[in-house]
Amino acid sequence: MKYLSLAAGVIFATAAAAETPVLNVYAPDYFTSEWGPGPSIEAAFEETCACDLQFSAGDLLPRLMLEGPSTDADIVIGLNTDVTAKARSTGLFAAHGQTNADLDLPIDWTDDVFLPFNWSYVSFVYDATRVTTPLTGFDDLLNLPDNQKIVIQDPRTSISGLALVLWVKATYGDQAGAFWQRLAPHILTVTKGWSEAYGLFTDGEAAVVLSFNTSPAYHIVAEDDDTKRAAIFEAGHYPYFELAAKVAGTDQPELADQFMAFVMSDAFQSLIPMTNWSYPAAQPMSDWPQAFADLPIPSQAVYMDEAQAADLRDTAIEEWRTALSQ
Amino acid sequence: MAHRIVAIITGGLVAVLVLAPLVTVWGWAQTGRAIGAGDWAALRFTLLQSVLSALLSCALAVPLARALVRRRFWGREWVMTALGAPFILPVLIAVMGVLAVFGQNGLVNRALGVFGVEPVSIYGISGVLLVHVFFNLPLATRMIVQGWSRVPAEHLRLAGQLGLRGWAMFRVVEWPMLMRVLPSALGIIFVICLSSFAVALTLGGGPRATTLELAIYQAFRYDFDLAKAANLAVIQAALAGAAAVITVMISGHESVSNTCDRAVFWSHDGWPAAVWDSLWIVAAIAFLGLPIAMVVAQGITGIASLGGSVWWAAGRSIAIAAVSTALCLALALPLTTRWGEVIGTAGLAISPLVLGAGLFLIIRNFANPFDWALVVTCVLNAVLSLPFVLRILRPPAETIRVNYTRLAQSLRLGPTAWLRWVFIPRLRQPLGFAAGVTAALSMGDLGVIVLFGTSEQATLPLKIYQLMGAYRMDQAAAGAVVLLALSLGIFAICDYWGRRDVKD
Numbered sequence: 001m002k003y004l005s006l007a008a009g010v011i012f013a014t015a016a017a018a019e020t021p022v023l024n025v026y027a028p029d030y031f032t033s034e035w036g037p038g039p040s041i042e043a044a045f046e047e048t049c050a051c052d053l054q055f056s057a058g059d060l061l062p063r064l065m066l067e068g069p070s071t072d073a074d075i076v077i078g079l080n081t082d083v084t085a086k087a088r089s090t091g092l093f094a095a096h097g098q099t100n101a102d103l104d105l106p107i108d109w110t111d112d113v114f115l116p117f118n119w120s121y122v123s124f125v126y127d128a129t130r131v132t133t134p135l136t137g138f139d140d141l142l143n144l145p146d147n148q149k150i151v152i153q154d155p156r157t158s159i160s161g162l163a164l165v166l167w168v169k170a171t172y173g174d175q176a177g178a179f180w181q182r183l184a185p186h187i188l189t190v191t192k193g194w195s196e197a198y199g200l201f202t203d204g205e206a207a208v209v210l211s212f213n214t215s216p217a218y219h220i221v222a223e224d225d226d227t228k229r230a231a232i233f234e235a236g237h238y239p240y241f242e243l244a245a246k247v248a249g250t251d252q253p254e255l256a257d258q259f260m261a262f263v264m265s266d267a268f269q270s271l272i273p274m275t276n277w278s279y280p281a282a283q284p285m286s287d288w289p290q291a292f293a294d295l296p297i298p299s300q301a302v303y304m305d306e307a308q309a310a311d312l313r314d315t316a317i318e319e320w321r322t323a324l325s326q
Numbered sequence: 327m328a329h330r331i332v333a334i335i336t337g338g339l340v341a342v343l344v345l346a347p348l349v350t351v352w353g354w355a356q357t358g359r360a361i362g363a364g365d366w367a368a369l370r371f372t373l374l375q376s377v378l379s380a381l382l383s384c385a386l387a388v389p390l391a392r393a394l395v396r397r398r399f400w401g402r403e404w405v406m407t408a409l410g411a412p413f414i415l416p417v418l419i420a421v422m423g424v425l426a427v428f429g430q431n432g433l434v435n436r437a438l439g440v441f442g443v444e445p446v447s448i449y450g451i452s453g454v455l456l457v458h459v460f461f462n463l464p465l466a467t468r469m470i471v472q473g474w475s476r477v478p479a480e481h482l483r484l485a486g487q488l489g490l491r492g493w494a495m496f497r498v499v500e501w502p503m504l505m506r507v508l509p510s511a512l513g514i515i516f517v518i519c520l521s522s523f524a525v526a527l528t529l530g531g532g533p534r535a536t537t538l539e540l541a542i543y544q545a546f547r548y549d550f551d552l553a554k555a556a557n558l559a560v561i562q563a564a565l566a567g568a569a570a571v572i573t574v575m576i577s578g579h580e581s582v583s584n585t586c587d588r589a590v591f592w593s594h595d596g597w598p599a600a601v602w603d604s605l606w607i608v609a610a611i612a613f614l615g616l617p618i619a620m621v622v623a624q625g626i627t628g629i630a631s632l633g634g635s636v637w638w639a640a641g642r643s644i645a646i647a648a649v650s651t652a653l654c655l656a657l658a659l660p661l662t663t664r665w666g667e668v669i670g671t672a673g674l675a676i677s678p679l680v681l682g683a684g685l686f687l688i689i690r691n692f693a694n695p696f697d698w699a700l701v702v703t704c705v706l707n708a709v710l711s712l713p714f715v716l717r718i719l720r721p722p723a724e725t726i727r728v729n730y731t732r733l734a735q736s737l738r739l740g741p742t743a744w745l746r747w748v749f750i751p752r753l754r755q756p757l758g759f760a761a762g763v764t765a766a767l768s769m770g771d772l773g774v775i776v777l778f779g780t781s782e783q784a785t786l787p788l789k790i791y792q793l794m795g796a797y798r799m800d801q802a803a804a805g806a807v808v809l810l811a812l813s814l815g816i817f818a819i820c821d822y823w824g825r826r827d828v829k830d
Contacts, residue, residue: 003663011552016335026405029788029791029792030792030795030796031791031793031798033792033795034633034635034792035792035793035795035796035798036792036795036796041689052660056696060549060682061550062546062547062550063686065550066354066683066686066690067690068686083548106593127676147430149430154527154533154540156533156543156544156548157540157543157544157547157548158538177584184532187531187532188430188447188449188531189449189527189528189529189530189531189532190480190527190531190532190533191524191527191528192523192527192528192540194795195791195795196418196421196524197529197792198794198797198799199422199799200425200528202799203422203424203425203426203431203624203799204430205429205431212386213796218569218797219797221798238341261652275429277797318364320531320533321364321536324532325367325532325533326536
């Protein structure tokens with residue numbers, strides 16, 4: 001029965017596809033899940049486009065690179081700044097066609113291929129019932145007592161982990177390795193991805209976790225819990241952007257352009273905070289939901305552009321690995 | 327002859343299924359980056375933790391299996407089934423459970439805190455070993471229990487008549503059996519631990535605990551250096567292959583002895599032995615059971631909050647598990663020979679990431695991989711479970727052949743009659759266990775499917791990850807309980823089918 005209905009579904013979908021054009025959007029799994037922004041974005045876009053937006057979830061860049069120019073993707077959404085150098089070098093992407101000046105970001109956006117649709121600052125989130133003095137800089141992490149450990153993500157397997165390593169590198173330069181050595185005793189462990197680390201944090205295994213400054217919004221809005229707080233470092237934070245791009249070889253160029261314009265629209269941007277738990281990229285703070293507008297926000301960005309990040313990445317990761325392996 | 331041909335075809339099929347993707351990835355890739363200092367460190371750590379995990383799991387499994395074979399107690403059947411639980415647990419859940427007991431904030435440290443003792447940190451090689459033993463002790467125990475239950479009844483009666491006890495009994499009857507079973511158990515656990523990655527990293531406390539599989543993941547996902555990923559995968563496969571060949575060579579053939587196919591109970595030898603055995607059993611139940619109980623305790627209240635989509639995903643996972651199991655057993659039965667076991671290990675030896683990438687490239691030549699995601703999941707589940715299934719089925723299958731081939735020939739039994747009346751009925755107990763293991767592993771496997779793309783086809787493990795990715799840790803914990811219950815349930819059903827009316 002299952003397979004009959006599956007087959008029926010496939011036939012049905014194919015029949016429908018013959019009538020309405022299909023926009024294929026590759027996105028990360030968390031994005032398309034029912035708890036992510038995907039479903040509501042799909043519904044909102046389909047209201048205006050007379051098309052069928054189909055998400056395909058999974059590993060974005062490896063999949064695109066395996067597929068090459070023959071990819072079915074029309075749009076890719078959910079890349080981030082630390083992999084754009086690699087993504088750009090594939091030559092698979094076209095100009096986004098939107099006005100960068102319409103973006104509302106902590107840095108000047110000049111890229112005309114990759115278009116940010118949301119952002120936040122990489123931050124350490126702590127349990128305020130355990131860590132009672134606010135953490136205001138990396139040095140405060142070094143002064144945490146023994147029973148308040150930090151859990152971070154591995155820069156070799158996780159994009160937020162990589163952002164942290166670049167943040168430390170941008171802050172400490174040649175002294176980054178020395179900093180990691182001093183931080184090492186405070187690090188409980190390193191996880192493969194964000195989810196595992198955040199799980200250890202909510203289970204009480206660690207008192208501090210590497211996450212985003214917007215993470216507390218989830219706990220405030222969904223759980224009415226204000227004890228999870230982001231540490232705001234006075235020296236600035238590394239911003240984290242998620243990007244959308246149009247695939248150059250798309251067979252639906254008009255629809256793809258329409259989608260890129262939709263990304264910048266209020267309809268799309270208003271969906272971001274409560275589904276992706278991050279700041280919208282093209283809306284002023286005055287339009288954000290109250291819980292987001294109320295979040296403490298770092299006063300400045302410490303950022304490496306794509307070329308710097310690509311240059312320093314291997315060195316920074318190796319310094320991290322060496323320091324934490326001792 | 328017919329047996330031989332089927333065996334060769336099946337063996338060839340498995341070999342192609344495993345090797346073709348590797349060769350494809352290699353062929354696709356340009357020259358990659360050299361293997362660096364970090365990778366050699368990863369290789370050393372991988373070997374160290376795999377060898378130690380295998381030795382420790384087996385060393386603890388011998389006295390535990392001996393205790394379980396010798397003692398009859400109320401609930402023993404349940405203990406035997408539940409013993410399978412950790413092995414089939416999805417990695418994520420096992421780590422949650424182990425940390426809830428042994429972590430910073432776990433039961434053990436909280437108990438120590440009551441007595442004013444400083445918390446003990448398990449992060450490091452000890453944590454890696456702890457989780458790997460948690461996973462693999464049950465597998466080793468079940469394999470060794472099977473070995474014990476295959477000691478011919480005549481040997482036991484004769485030993486009884488000769489008055490062999492204690493050490494003499496161990497040396498004459500039990501040690502030769504262990505020498506046949508242990509290499510196989512050591513080998514498979516070594517190979518399982520070779521590809522450990524997320525667990526080793528998390529419990530290992532950081533990049534000290536980097537394994538080869540992490541290096542492969544990094545090369546593939548982050549550097550998109552397929553050549554390097556493939557090279558590292560070959561190193562890993564070579565280690566696994568060497569382990570498989572060595573263990574098969576050492577373990578040799580089953581003893582050629584005819585038996586009357588009747589089980590006897592082991593004689594009891596006094597209260598000190600009973601106390602000793604009981605201690606092992608109680609300790610094992612606590613060590614293996616507490617983490618599972620903690621997972622249940624953390625998640626059970628949230629089950630009502632799970633939406634319909636999670637239950638649909640659970641249904642999809644059950645269907646996938648059923649298909650994978652049928653496929654795996656069909657592949658396994660013809661391969662229950664020494665060299666079949668070596669070929670069968672290949673599925674576990676090749677990095678799943680590289681396997682997935684290769685299949686993706688192959689399928690793309692003639693179809694949209696997206697449409698094939700479910701089929702590929704089932705096939706890969708079957709191939710990845712094959713090594714376990716063969717380890718479980720091969721020794722009893724060989725015993726049956728030794729004992730009954732001549733009888734079957736003199737009765738002129740055809741291949742179908744042989745399967746129907748001799749082979750399957752006598753293999754039923756290990757067959758049930760093997761089916762349970764495959765089904766449960768297929769329930770929990772997130773697999774290599776990420777490349778193929780998933781949307782409405784999400785399985786339960788994927789739903790749990792999605793919940794975690796969306797900050798819904800409580801619901802993820804509830805989903806974990808559902809996954810645990812389903813994995814254990816499906817395992818128990820298969821295992822019960824095998825052990826029903828069978829005296830071991």
